Amino acid sequence: MELLSGAEMVVRALRDQGVKYIYGYPGGALLHLYDAIFQQDEVEHILVRHEQAATHMADAYARATGKAGVALVTSGPGATNAVTGIATAYMDSIPMVVITGQVMSHLIGEDAFQETDMIGISRPIVKHSFSIQRPEEIPEVIRKAFHIAESGRPGPVVVDIPKDMTTPTDRFQYEFPADVKLRSYNPVTKGHSGQIKKAFDMLMSAKRPVIYTGGGVIMGDASAELIELAQALNFPVTNTLMGLGGYPGTDRQFIGMLGMHGSYEANMAMHHSDLILAVGARFDDRVTNATEKFCPTAKIIHIDVDPASISKTIRADVPIVGAAKLVLEDMIQLLKGTKKSVDQAALASWWKQIDEWRERHGGRFLTDSELMKPQQVIEMLSKVTNGDAYVCSDVGQHQMFAAQYYKFNKPNRWINSGGLGTMGFGLPAAMGVKLNFPDADVACVTGEGSIQMNIQELSTCKQYDMPVKIICLNNQSLGMVRQWQDMNYESRHSQSYMKSLPDFVKLVESYGHVGIKVDKYSDLEAAMIEAFSLKDRLVFMDIAVDPHEHVYPMQVPRGTMRDMWLSKTERT
Amino acid sequence: MRHIISVLLENEPGALSRVVGLFSQRNFNIETLTVAPTDDDTLSRLTVTTVGDDRVVEQITKQLNKLIDVVKVVDLTEGEHIERELMMIKFKASGAYRAEVKRTADIFRGQIIDITPNTYTVQLVGSSAKLDAFIDALGTTNVIEVVRSGVSGIARGEKVLSL
Numbered sequence: 001m002e003l004l005s006g007a008e009m010v011v012r013a014l015r016d017q018g019v020k021y022i023y024g025y026p027g028g029a030l031l032h033l034y035d036a037i038f039q040q041d042e043v044e045h046i047l048v049r050h051e052q053a054a055t056h057m058a059d060a061y062a063r064a065t066g067k068a069g070v071a072l073v074t075s076g077p078g079a080t081n082a083v084t085g086i087a088t089a090y091m092d093s094i095p096m097v098v099i100t101g102q103v104m105s106h107l108i109g110e111d112a113f114q115e116t117d118m119i120g121i122s123r124p125i126v127k128h129s130f131s132i133q134r135p136e137e138i139p140e141v142i143r144k145a146f147h148i149a150e151s152g153r154p155g156p157v158v159v160d161i162p163k164d165m166t167t168p169t170d171r172f173q174y175e176f177p178a179d180v181k182l183r184s185y186n187p188v189t190k191g192h193s194g195q196i197k198k199a200f201d202m203l204m205s206a207k208r209p210v211i212y213t214g215g216g217v218i219m220g221d222a223s224a225e226l227i228e229l230a231q232a233l234n235f236p237v238t239n240t241l242m243g244l245g246g247y248p249g250t251d252r253q254f255i256g257m258l259g260m261h262g263s264y265e266a267n268m269a270m271h272h273s274d275l276i277l278a279v280g281a282r283f284d285d286r287v288t289n290a291t292e293k294f295c296p297t298a299k300i301i302h303i304d305v306d307p308a309s310i311s312k313t314i315r316a317d318v319p320i321v322g323a324a325k326l327v328l329e330d331m332i333q334l335l336k337g338t339k340k341s342v343d344q345a346a347l348a349s350w351w352k353q354i355d356e357w358r359e360r361h362g363g364r365f366l367t368d369s370e371l372m373k374p375q376q377v378i379e380m381l382s383k384v385t386n387g388d389a390y391v392c393s394d395v396g397q398h399q400m401f402a403a404q405y406y407k408f409n410k411p412n413r414w415i416n417s418g419g420l421g422t423m424g425f426g427l428p429a430a431m432g433v434k435l436n437f438p439d440a441d442v443a444c445v446t447g448e449g450s451i452q453m454n455i456q457e458l459s460t461c462k463q464y465d466m467p468v469k470i471i472c473l474n475n476q477s478l479g480m481v482r483q484w485q486d487m488n489y490e491s492r493h494s495q496s497y498m499k500s501l502p503d504f505v506k507l508v509e510s511y512g513h514v515g516i517k518v519d520k521y522s523d524l525e526a527a528m529i530e531a532f533s534l535k536d537r538l539v540f541m542d543i544a545v546d547p548h549e550h551v552y553p554m555q556v557p558r559g560t561m562r563d564m565w566l567s568k569t570e571r572t
Numbered sequence: 573m574r575h576i577i578s579v580l581l582e583n584e585p586g587a588l589s590r591v592v593g594l595f596s597q598r599n600f601n602i603e604t605l606t607v608a609p610t611d612d613d614t615l616s617r618l619t620v621t622t623v624g625d626d627r628v629v630e631q632i633t634k635q636l637n638k639l640i641d642v643v644k645v646v647d648l649t650e651g652e653h654i655e656r657e658l659m660m661i662k663f664k665a666s667g668a669y670r671a672e673v674k675r676t677a678d679i680f681r682g683q684i685i686d687i688t689p690n691t692y693t694v695q696l697v698g699s700s701a702k703l704d705a706f707i708d709a710l711g712t713t714n715v716i717e718v719v720r721s722g723v724s725g726i727a728r729g730e731k732v733l734s735l
Contacts, residue, residue, distance in 0.1 A: 119586055120589070123586075123589065123590060123593050124593060124597045127640070128640040128641075129586075131585065131586070133585075148640060182640065183643060183735065184582055184640060184641060184642060184643040185640050306638070307634050307637070307638075308631065308634035308635050308637075308638050311627070311630065312631060315627075
């Protein structure tokens, strides 16, 4: 058997795990490891310009593929810079393995140079973490890290490696374990058949049902099963922000996103429903509005792989612990084997009601001003890319507009920081996707605020030739903050205005990329077609949009699902 | 309602901090906490007493179960169980008060484990309520120091918490 150093074992174990790219930034504690990376060419390292970007690249790869991405950062500041990215992945249940360098074991606890207690700092934002105690355990720990990150409810795992665990002269027998078993970790995937039967009977007798699905359908690879079940039942489907693409956005049965900025028809349907089938969604506060007023007439079936998500904020009448894919499959089998049918008359009148709601307020915005509306830009993006692009969003109004107006027909194409709401996520996320899907259209939908939080990565894009398309909705203000200030603080725009924006076109040109400025809607289509036709170039579209626009609908705080502002002057 | 939650935990570095961290992170309350290795030296047994309604306690047990280092969790208060806590309590004791401490300790089946001319140290084992009652019986005026171990618990009958 071959003898490898700890550093070589890390790289070899990543290779044996099937990792193609790792995203990282070197430093003192990682020098042995970087030397081992240099001496092989099976695992390619992408050098970012800030560790946060490395974590978002790894995260976005995971969101697009379902497999854990890998980030590599040094001890101390390298590790702390990765914290935002780890928290982002944790909040959205994204599998990721973050390898952090650590000072030599004998220095731990002595406030050594670039020492930080990364296991401690990351503890509340990881699914699990490991600190390497002996070099021999490296292959097994890495195998376990991937297993934990990717199974059950996915999440980030930190592996902290003291420098002396990677010493080149200390060599050990290397063997990559084929399988790992943890006696304390066996996530349930198969749902309880009795509970599924009970839920199925409720589905069959529902009169005003809604299927409400979240990120669990995307990361749980359950989109096909969801489509099959929903279409066989002819039930309306709404997706959470994390669940978009789980059900085709252009299908008649899709009633839009729900929640704070959900569609009128989705929020109305939820409020008036008599049965909610929740799949891989967690009744987050951005969905439910006031929990005590949530959907007063609805019974709730809740399918989730994480038992702790069930009945956490909203009590489930029928809890089903299991993987979305397997539970939905079981429901499809029950449906195929039953002679019962749903109440067609009730369902027809439910659809009539939903269509009326859709007719009244569905996906509408005013185009009365001279200025371009951000919604128009997203609609154009959807048109130019045929609803087929990977859309990697930053955080703010543009994110909500992208969620509302881009028609996602496939899962894993909408890449955004839903739970943590991390500004600066979009560009590195787009890079992570583009690198792994070089032939796909990859757009970063951003604003002039968010893009500046990781704009240094334009340099990484140049180095590795990552021709993403940056769609910057430039409203010269922190739009979502400004909207809340308009609505709740009598338009006192405290610190939400950006007075010193760079000339983005010149800025990206200085990095060797292409910049296009668009001021008029009439120029938008041609400019966007041009941007996407430049297959080999990163294009930054600096698009001037109406700074006064708000995102609507918007739920009225502490109200029910159906209490919404529909425009600046209209509410339900 | 007060709950006694017993946890079997991998005897790994950092495992305890994950449990303690979970309670503060999720805003759960800890009244007492004890932890020690078991007969199987790869496992620790941890006992937490907490106060919360059913919804909170359900979340506590579910979130504990989610920790990778947690092998098993049981809410002992859901069934018949025995709880014990150890207290060592030091009194300023002179004159007639010495006899009163001794008499009360006897009634509570406590033992005097250390004596000086001016102090008595009493050891007492029982439920938390019994320890509270002992302090109430003697009053706090002459108490100099109290050390309590926190609660340990075990299910009655044949039920066991093991692998």
